[in-house]
Amino acid sequence: xxxxxxxxxxTGNPIVAGLDPMLxxxxxxxxxxxxARLGNTLEAAAAAVLEYNEALIDALADIxxxxxxxxxxxxxxGWQGFRALAETIRYAKSKGMFVITDAKRNDIGSTMxxxxxxxxxxxxxxxxxIVPFGADALTVNAYLGSDCVKPCxxxxxxxxxxxxxxxxxxxxxxxxxxxxxxxxxxxxxxCEKWGAxxxxxxxxxxxxxxxxxxxxxxxxxxxxxxPHTFFLVPGYxxxxxxxADIAGAFDKQGRGAIVNSSRAILCAxxxxxxxxxxxxxxxxxxxxxxxxxxxxxxx
Amino acid sequence: xxxxxxxxxxTGNPIVAGLDPMLxxxxxxxxxxxxARLGNTLEAAAAAVLEYNEALIDALADIxxxxxxxxxxxxxxGWQGFRALAETIRYAKSKGMFVITDAKRNDIGSTMxxxxxxxxxxxxxxxxxIVPFGADALTVNAYLGSDCVKPCxxxxxxxxxxxxxxxxxxxxxxxxxxxxxxxxxxxxxxCEKWGAxxxxxxxxxxxxxxxxxxxxxxxxxxxxxxPHTFFLVPGYxxxxxxxADIAGAFDKQGRGAIVNSSRAILCAxxxxxxxxxxxxxxxxxxxxxxxxxxxxxxx
Numbered sequence: 249x250x251x252x253x254x255x256x257x258x259t260g261n262p263i264v265a266g267l268d269p270m271l272x273x274x275x276x277x278x279x280x281x282x283x284a285r286l287g288n289t290l291e292a293a294a295a296a297v298l299e300y301n302e303a304l305i306d307a308l309a310d311i312x313x314x315x316x317x318x319x320x321x322x323x324x325x326g327w328q329g330f331r332a333l334a335e336t337i338r339y340a341k342s343k344g345m346f347v348i349t350d351a352k353r354n355d356i357g358s359t360m361x362x363x364x365x366x367x368x369x370x371x372x373x374x375x376x377x378i379v380p381f382g383a384d385a386l387t388v389n390a391y392l393g394s395d396c397v398k399p400c401x402x403x404x405x406x407x408x409x410x411x412x413x414x415x416x417x418x419x420x421x422x423x424x425x426x427x428x429x430x431x432x433x434x435x436x437x438x439c440e441k442w443g444a445x446x447x448x449x450x451x452x453x454x455x456x457x458x459x460x461x462x463x464x465x466x467x468x469x470x471x472x473x474x475p476h477t478f479f480l481v482p483g484y485x486x487x488x489x490x491x492a493d494i495a496g497a498f499d500k501q502g503r504g505a506i507v508n509s510s511r512a513i514l515c516a517x518x519x520x521x522x523x524x525x526x527x528x529x530x531x532x533x534x535x536x537x538x539x540x541x542x543x544x545x546x547x
Numbered sequence: 548x549x550x551x552x553x554x555x556x557x558t559g560n561p562i563v564a565g566l567d568p569m570l571x572x573x574x575x576x577x578x579x580x581x582x583a584r585l586g587n588t589l590e591a592a593a594a595a596v597l598e599y600n601e602a603l604i605d606a607l608a609d610i611x612x613x614x615x616x617x618x619x620x621x622x623x624x625g626w627q628g629f630r631a632l633a634e635t636i637r638y639a640k641s642k643g644m645f646v647i648t649d650a651k652r653n654d655i656g657s658t659m660x661x662x663x664x665x666x667x668x669x670x671x672x673x674x675x676x677i678v679p680f681g682a683d684a685l686t687v688n689a690y691l692g693s694d695c696v697k698p699c700x701x702x703x704x705x706x707x708x709x710x711x712x713x714x715x716x717x718x719x720x721x722x723x724x725x726x727x728x729x730x731x732x733x734x735x736x737x738c739e740k741w742g743a744x745x746x747x748x749x750x751x752x753x754x755x756x757x758x759x760x761x762x763x764x765x766x767x768x769x770x771x772x773x774p775h776t777f778f779l780v781p782g783y784x785x786x787x788x789x790x791a792d793i794a795g796a797f798d799k800q801g802r803g804a805i806v807n808s809s810r811a812i813l814c815a816x817x818x819x820x821x822x823x824x825x826x827x828x829x830x831x832x833x834x835x836x837x838x839x840x841x842x843x844x845x846x
Contacts, residue, residue, distance in 0.1 A: 325670065372625065373591065391720055417695075
């Protein structure tokens with residue numbers, strides 16, 4: 249997790265910009281050009297998404313340490329969308345950003361090795377090593393246990409394991425009581441175990457956890473319980489989590505978490521008094537404001 | 548689940564062929580042609596995978612009701628591999644097969660809607676509805692609860708929720724005790740609830756469950772506990788599950804489950820006394836033998 253934490257220290261902003269490109273988030277002029285050129289096709293949708301993402305990355309790369317493309321919003325546009333995901337990752341990395349692919353992958357060991365190779369590592373094609381996506385980190389659902397985690401760690405990259413997710417129904421399973429501790433806390437304890445051999449310069453391991461801003465009490469309790477587990481915190485902004493709600497995510501040094509914002513950054517051009525052409529500038533202004541709000545609660 | 552069950556009745560074989568195309572499973576002559584034409588590229592790997600899959604589908608379509616492509620083995624070859632997944636699904640459906648995309652997707656509601664549209668439904672691109680993948684069913688990891696399930700059911704298609712998975716570490720979380728019932732059984736109870744409004748002609752709902760052949764006692768207990776939940780049973784063959792191990796998966800009418808076989812079918816040409824050119828015939832012979840073994844334990 250050292251690379252990510254160093255980027256956060258350099259920028260001063262513990263923010264990850266969620267790249268969840270719904271077509272309605274993309275200004276008309278970008279879409280119209282793509283549809284005129286390529287018709288009403290998945291290829292056109294993917295082209296508009298990529299152009300939008302690249303402009304956002306240009307506007308954010310010096311102030312935001314990381315981006316988090318959400319795989320579902322690319323798969324939605326078929327293999328053409330998946331190509332836009334690969335190109336978005338490559339572009340963000342070329343601008344020095346840390347890339348977390350939010351794909352919540354999970355499977356048995358041999359199959360999980362294929363996911364790890366796809367998203368974090370490389371594959372061998374007739375003796376040639378090729379990097380299919382090449383993200384720096386992947387979100388993982390560990391309902392299947394260690395078999396699901398180890399192949400990712402073998403790549404040397406980072407993962408974020410779902411513990412307490414931000415959605416309304418997260419408690420149906422995750423809050424179930426197991427001998428006095430909730431399932432999400434048991435999952436957190438596993439994160440500490442899985443990460444024990446990869447603790448870095450800042451005291452955090454390669455195994456992070458996803459803990460939602462929408463459950464602030466659980467977030468604070470997990471921060472105390474899991475001293476070596478770095479948190480990826482979704483649910484800020486549009487989903488209802490406030491800056492105050494995430495105060496408990498940080499450790500005494502003000503580290504230990506990165507907070508995701510998707511809609512607020514992506515759609516800043518819609519809410520501010522902004523022309524659609526300035527969508528990337530509006531995203532930058534929103535990210536700067538969010539950074540200030542987070543610094544205020546950390547102090 | 549009626550469409551799948553009807554296909555099983557027609558063929559007499561409760562078998563799904565897992566299309567998990569590792570390059571080492573594919574006969575040399577198919578790969579050599581692809582590498583000669585396209586170089587050592589993801590495109591070449593994906594082309595070999597597609598040609599292999601199409602030949603298997605041709606050999607299996609009249610005796611095996613369903614195929615289950617495992618998304619990881621396509622993502623591994625980048626967007627080019629994902630294109631081979633889309634083309635494999637289209638080809639299998641054109642031959643009348645039921646397609647289960649094994650992708651174990653999961654996310655919060657709005658994002659899960661994007662996965663459901665991608666894999667089971669259609670997306671709107673500037674007023675045109677396009678089907679990106681178009682499978683008949685999707686495997687789902689429901690650690691996030693109902694939010695993860697409902698968007699899939701809204702498509703009218705089927706899902707299989709992970710309950711007790713076939714891998715060695717599945718018990719780390721899934722066997723944890725919750726007031727006298729294991730987590731996997733609690734997940735099974737949720738499947739009954741989620742499916743309650745979609746029970747079809749054979750008494751099974753649109754919400755199935757994944758229960759591994761490698762845990763026969765749990766498999767039999769879940770069959771009794773979950774009368775409306777159809778089972779997708781992995782772990783037969785290469786993972787260690789025998790025909791006897793899955794006897795408990797079926798109901799009194801001999802229905803209630805479909806058993807996956809991947810490696811045994813895909814690599815039949817390696818183990819039998821077969822020339823690599825006859826890989827599809829060997830797959831067919833293996834599927835017929837598996838069908839016989841399953842019918843024997845059901846009687």
